[in-house]
Amino acid sequence: QSTVKEATYELLRQNGLTTIFGNPGSNELPFLGEMPEDFRYVLGLHEGVVMGIADGYAQASGQAAFVNLHAASGTGNAMGALTNAWYSHTPLVISAGQQVRSTIGMETMLANVDAPLLPLPLVKYSAEPAAPTDVPRALGQAIHTANQNPKGPTYVSIPYDDWDVEAGPVSEHVADRMVQAAGAPTASQLQHLIATLSSANSPVLVLGPDVDAARANTDAVTLAEELSLPVWVAPSAPRCPFPTGHTNFRGVLPASMDGISALLDGHDLIVVIGAPVFRYHQHEPGDLLPAGSRLLHITCDPAEAARAPMGDALVADIAEVLRLLATEMPAAGRPPLSRRVIPSAPQSVGEALAPETVFDVINAVAPEDAVFVNEATSTVGALWDRVEMRHPGSYFFPASGGLGFGMPAAVGVQLACPDRRVIGIIGDGSANYGITALWTAARERIPTVFIILNNGTYGALRAFATLLECGETPGLDVPGIDFCALARGYGVAATRAPTPETLEEELTTALQSSSPTVIEVFTTTISPF
Ligand SMILES: Cc1ncc(Cn2c(C)c(CCOP(=O)(O)OP(=O)(O)O)sc2=O)c(N)n1
Numbered sequence: 001q002s003t004v005k006e007a008t009y010e011l012l013r014q015n016g017l018t019t020i021f022g023n024p025g026s027n028e029l030p031f032l033g034e035m036p037e038d039f040r041y042v043l044g045l046h047e048g049v050v051m052g053i054a055d056g057y058a059q060a061s062g063q064a065a066f067v068n069l070h071a072a073s074g075t076g077n078a079m080g081a082l083t084n085a086w087y088s089h090t091p092l093v094i095s096a097g098q099q100v101r102s103t104i105g106m107e108t109m110l111a112n113v114d115a116p117l118l119p120l121p122l123v124k125y126s127a128e129p130a131a132p133t134d135v136p137r138a139l140g141q142a143i144h145t146a147n148q149n150p151k152g153p154t155y156v157s158i159p160y161d162d163w164d165v166e167a168g169p170v171s172e173h174v175a176d177r178m179v180q181a182a183g184a185p186t187a188s189q190l191q192h193l194i195a196t197l198s199s200a201n202s203p204v205l206v207l208g209p210d211v212d213a214a215r216a217n218t219d220a221v222t223l224a225e226e227l228s229l230p231v232w233v234a235p236s237a238p239r240c241p242f243p244t245g246h247t248n249f250r251g252v253l254p255a256s257m258d259g260i261s262a263l264l265d266g267h268d269l270i271v272v273i274g275a276p277v278f279r280y281h282q283h284e285p286g287d288l289l290p291a292g293s294r295l296l297h298i299t300c301d302p303a304e305a306a307r308a309p310m311g312d313a314l315v316a317d318i319a320e321v322l323r324l325l326a327t328e329m330p331a332a333g334r335p336p337l338s339r340r341v342i343p344s345a346p347q348s349v350g351e352a353l354a355p356e357t358v359f360d361v362i363n364a365v366a367p368e369d370a371v372f373v374n375e376a377t378s379t380v381g382a383l384w385d386r387v388e389m390r391h392p393g394s395y396f397f398p399a400s401g402g403l404g405f406g407m408p409a410a411v412g413v414q415l416a417c418p419d420r421r422v423i424g425i426i427g428d429g430s431a432n433y434g435i436t437a438l439w440t441a442a443r444e445r446i447p448t449v450f451i452i453l454n455n456g457t458y459g460a461l462r463a464f465a466t467l468l469e470c471g472e473t474p475g476l477d478v479p480g481i482d483f484c485a486l487a488r489g490y491g492v493a494a495t496r497a498p499t500p501e502t503l504e505e506e507l508t509t510a511l512q513s514s515s516p517t518v519i520e521v522f523t524t525t526i527s528p529f
Pocket residue numbers: 080375376377378379401402403404426427428429430431433455457458459460461
């Protein structure tokens with residue numbers, strides 16, 4: 001007869017969840033003790049870092065990731081990271097240790113009171129099983145819920161005296177289950193899509209993160225070329241769904257109603273695939289759609305379809321829809337488009353390099369299949385303009401803008417993709433939210449390269465303070481942080497690059513190293529608007 005612990009490890013093994021991303025407390029030790037040989041534990045020094053590493057790992061691998069956190073305090077520390085994982089549809093199975101079952105009501109030390117309420121609304125499923133024998137089945141429900149479209153985080157709180165209880169007959173079936181979903185459009189839905197696209201005079205394609213998550217980028221290219229139409233990336237982009245050097249690529253839409261309508265004016269059909277409609281950020285009220293335009297939304301998420309303020313929507317499997325459109329769409333016969341022109345970089349000022357210059361150097365040195373994890377918030381547009389991204393899984397940004405994702409996710413992505421080089425591009429402000437990820441990178445010998453853009457300020461907030469006409473605003477400067485000293489303190493080699501030439505040398509060296517590196521660059525501050 002298996003124990004709950006043995007049944008749980010077998011369930012995790014059968015579902016490929018043999019890496020545990022975690023930070024332990026006493027509640028978790030009975031589960032972790034004597035961990036089976038075929039499991040790996042990746043320790044993060046703060047639960048936000050644990051979640052960021054797991055999020056990056058899951059998004060880059062395309063598989064769910066298993067997380068083990070400490071009770072309420074560990075879950076609370078993870079909530080910021082959950083805001084990102086929720087909106088990036090990241091499949092995470094989060095377990096949290098709970099006090100001994102019979103003492104929870106007394107609110108003993110480390111009791112996670114009303115545990116399933118704590119992570120809401122940022123998980124798809126949240127439970128504390130009513131009996132020890134239900135733990136394996138509840139974890140199975142968490143795994144299969146996390147993996148169903150729209151994928152997302154799930155949470156199970158487990159009292160630590162459950163583990164050595166006999167699992168009982170139910171658990172024998174739980175590990176063997178396979179849960180799959182269909183999602184192709186019906187023949188008539190497909191025909192309607194094709195007819196709508198064919199009859200449009202000037203259609204435009206807007207692609208979102210779920211196209212990249214479905215690895216459907218190549219089918220999106222085929223469709224764009226068949227229709228010879230411009231391709232934009234949906235605003236507040238957490239992933240890159242289309243090769244940015246393609247002649248049809250036009251950039252990332254601004255995250256404002258007025259900005260989007262102005263840019264798409266003249267297109268009689270706007271087709272949005274794999275993104276919410278839309279993730280506005282700066283509030284610039286305007287027409288939701290340009291005059292004479294209609295919007296067609298294709299999403300894997302019923303909630304995205306239901307809450308959109310305009311357009312028609314089809315909920316379906318993104319990979320299937322794009323595969324069918326790429327193969328069935330007749331050519332539109334329109335002339336081919338020409339590649340957009342990017343202006344040259346401005347002059348650098350003394351030791352502070354223009355971010356555009358930094359990105360031009362990164363673009364020149366990085367391998368053609370490099371992966372960029374970005375968390376420098378005032379230079380997002382400049383990065384998209386100057387750093388070419390060619391393949392699926394080439395770009396990750398916190399999907400809710402919740403900082404503390406960048407450095408941990410850059411570790412998780414590199415762990416998931418040992419054959420590609422991962423470059424974290426991190427603002428000096430953002431770096432502080434997840435900087436202990438450097439310790440995990442050093443200890444696990446994960447060779448992420450972190451480039452820290454140090455402009456001594458929260459640049460994006462300075463721009464927002466101006467946009468929102470806030471006047472003089474406190475709390476926007478972060479001067480005097482020595483990231484090289486901090487990096488070395490966590491065991492990571494670090495160097496400063498005062499010129500484009502030294503940045504080129506240092507980045508080339510770092511990309512050949514088998515251990516992580518921090519490169520600090522002083523930059524000027526630019527506005528994202
Ligand atoms: C967890 C968390 N805290 C605070 C913020 C607010 N915030 C902050 C603090 C930003 C500035 C980040 O500064 P940076 O140095 O990383 O990058 P830039 O200087 O390029 O803006 S952007 C932004 O939305 C946030 N998004 N997430």
